[in-house]
Amino acid sequence: MSVTRVDTDNDNLTVTLVAEFDASIDQVWALWSDPHKLERWWGPPGYPATVERHDLTAGGQVKYRMTGPEGDPHHGLWSVTAVDPPTSLEFTDAFAEPDGTPIADMPVSTITVRLVDREGGTRMELRASFESREDMDTWVATGTIEGLREAVGQTDALLSE
Amino acid sequence: MVVDELRDEAVDDLFHALADPTRRDILRRCAADEPSVSRLAQAYPMSFAAVQKHVAVLERAGLVTKERRGREQLVHTDAAAVDRARQALDELASTWRGRVDRMSDLLR
Numbered sequence: 001m002s003v004t005r006v007d008t009d010n011d012n013l014t015v016t017l018v019a020e021f022d023a024s025i026d027q028v029w030a031l032w033s034d035p036h037k038l039e040r041w042w043g044p045p046g047y048p049a050t051v052e053r054h055d056l057t058a059g060g061q062v063k064y065r066m067t068g069p070e071g072d073p074h075h076g077l078w079s080v081t082a083v084d085p086p087t088s089l090e091f092t093d094a095f096a097e098p099d100g101t102p103i104a105d106m107p108v109s110t111i112t113v114r115l116v117d118r119e120g121g122t123r124m125e126l127r128a129s130f131e132s133r134e135d136m137d138t139w140v141a142t143g144t145i146e147g148l149r150e151a152v153g154q155t156d157a158l159l160s161e
Numbered sequence: 162m163v164v165d166e167l168r169d170e171a172v173d174d175l176f177h178a179l180a181d182p183t184r185r186d187i188l189r190r191c192a193a194d195e196p197s198v199s200r201l202a203q204a205y206p207m208s209f210a211a212v213q214k215h216v217a218v219l220e221r222a223g224l225v226t227k228e229r230r231g232r233e234q235l236v237h238t239d240a241a242a243v244d245r246a247r248q249a250l251d252e253l254a255s256t257w258r259g260r261v262d263r264m265s266d267l268l269r
Contacts, residue, residue, distance in 0.1 A: 136249035
């Protein structure tokens with residue numbers, strides 16, 4: 001069971017989240033580094049993700065698409081700026097064209113992840129920020145992630161195993 | 162939802178406006194109240210002209226409106242503009258809460 005602390009910083013356009021997992025640091029890292037695992041949690045309910053390309057190295061990219069309820073595809077691209085397995089990762093996440101070109105004028109967020117070994121578990125510290133207020137306005141205006149609020153507090157597994 | 166089209170300069174203005182702690186404090190004061198520029202100026206250890214400049218930056222960014230009443234200029238925060246930012250951050254937080262829940266499920 002994960003314990004989450006979530007803070008929003010309106011001045012710095014940042015969300016900070018801390019989660020404690022009952023799993024080893026390697027297991028938690030694998031959720032990021034293994035594309036088959038990543039696609040199982042990245043997309044919200046109704047928008048399952050498929051990872052098309054996964055190069056988790058500095059300067060590398062992760063290309064993915066999410067498929068909406070009507071079969072509508074939404075492509076995304078991570079540009080990885082820094083990675084230090086199994087403890088830290090930094091990337092920007094952008095909306096993309098099918099060929100992976102980032103879409104101009106769509107929100108870009110910067111994500112930093114830090115994993116810390118805690119006896120018997122792993123703490124994940126994550127910061128997500130918008131690059132600009134315009135990005136934030138666009139995020140709200142396009143309502144891109146539908147059904148998001150249903151995802152919060154969901155306890156039944158997306159995949160039972 | 163109505164999409165406001167923001168010019169590039171408007172984006173910069175907004176970001177610039179919110180980056181200063183005095184201006185953020187002015188926003189907070191003007192959210193619950195409608196102080197005059199003179200009254201605002203009394204709250205800060207800087208010249209009247211300096212406070213006027215801060216208000217001008219906020220107004221240019223669409224975050225406050227100024228209304229002339231008699232000899233005074235009253236300043237009021239545009240809650241909608243500030244709320245949009247808050248809403249976007251809340252949605253971003255929700256996105257990540259959902260992801261963490263799904264990560265947790267995969268680790269069982």
